[in-house]
Amino acid sequence: MPPRREWHAARAARDPLSPVASLLRTAQRALAPCRKRTACAALPTDTAFLAGSRAPAKTAHTLFRRLADPCNKFSPGSVQALASQAPIALRKPVNVRVTSLAHQIWSQVVDQGDMVVDATCGRGADTLWLANAVGPTGTVHAFDIQDEAIRSSRVMIEEAALPGGTGHVSFVHDSHANMQAHLPKDAAIMLTCFNLGYLPSGDKSLTTQAESTLAGLKAASETTAPGGLISIISYTHHPGGRREFEAVQDFASKLPPEMWLSSETHFRNRQVAPALFNIYRLPSR
Numbered sequence: 001m002p003p004r005r006e007w008h009a010a011r012a013a014r015d016p017l018s019p020v021a022s023l024l025r026t027a028q029r030a031l032a033p034c035r036k037r038t039a040c041a042a043l044p045t046d047t048a049f050l051a052g053s054r055a056p057a058k059t060a061h062t063l064f065r066r067l068a069d070p071c072n073k074f075s076p077g078s079v080q081a082l083a084s085q086a087p088i089a090l091r092k093p094v095n096v097r098v099t100s101l102a103h104q105i106w107s108q109v110v111d112q113g114d115m116v117v118d119a120t121c122g123r124g125a126d127t128l129w130l131a132n133a134v135g136p137t138g139t140v141h142a143f144d145i146q147d148e149a150i151r152s153s154r155v156m157i158e159e160a161a162l163p164g165g166t167g168h169v170s171f172v173h174d175s176h177a178n179m180q181a182h183l184p185k186d187a188a189i190m191l192t193c194f195n196l197g198y199l200p201s202g203d204k205s206l207t208t209q210a211e212s213t214l215a216g217l218k219a220a221s222e223t224t225a226p227g228g229l230i231s232i233i234s235y236t237h238h239p240g241g242r243r244e245f246e247a248v249q250d251f252a253s254k255l256p257p258e259m260w261l262s263s264e265t266h267f268r269n270r271q272v273a274p275a276l277f278n279i280y281r282l283p284s285r
């Protein structure tokens, strides 16, 4: 069995629909005449890894920027030119992951300069998405109860080399049940996202719990700005998951309809797919 990374690289090279496969080909062409091959060697393999894993284009942009600097191969203009191809590559396949669907919905609501909350930062994938979406003029408050989650999310953000730095992302090592104590008074939050369950590749016995999730949802409903969104990805296949899912369902169903619009989405032909709840606060009249 070839090592995982090589396996992804080989698969990505064969898969024309892979989201960043065209970036891989461009990178390989660009690197062909490079004399500093050792410094650049990681680029095609890492890009292939991203292509194989269907990572979002923004991750590929970040990788290009990070790898371009040490080898001085690309001018800022050529990095920009490479990066600008990613959205075109992304348009081809439909990414059926529920997180990808959630990000598409969030992008309808979140804008540069907004204040947003990641109620469960985990490994930081959603925090990074939010940090890019609100930009350096916005603010991301990212919560988690696990030290390990906060540490790996922080690394994710630092390594992303965000334009404008990381000063707009603040991490809070506390439960989202206490969210309001950490937010500015009268905060107007455009998005609060909850990706429930356990830390990926972490301790599976440490999961979100119905009671604290409900307290977090209540806090979110009190801080969401008109036109803002509360988004919840809820899993049912781990112990306590079904009870938590039903608590979220109950919360979403009982919100006053003159102020909120709530929806629940499932992939019908997947055995263990999570549910995606979106609770939209109607703009004030």
Ligand SMILES: C[S@@+](CC[C@H](N)C(=O)[O-])C[C@H]1O[C@@H](n2cnc3c(N)ncnc32)[C@H](O)[C@@H]1O
Pocket (backbone or CB within 6 Å): 119, 120, 121, 122, 123, 124, 125, 126, 127, 143, 144, 145, 146, 149, 174, 175, 176, 177, 195, 196, 197, 198, 199, 200, 206, 207, 208, 209, 212, 213
């Ligand atoms: C599915 S993971 C989140 C994934 C994350 N959004 C990402 O992009 O990687 C769920 C996280 O919720 C955290 N968590 C559990 N209970 C919590 C609570 N009461 N407040 C905040 N975070 C909590 C867990 O520690 C875990 O890291």
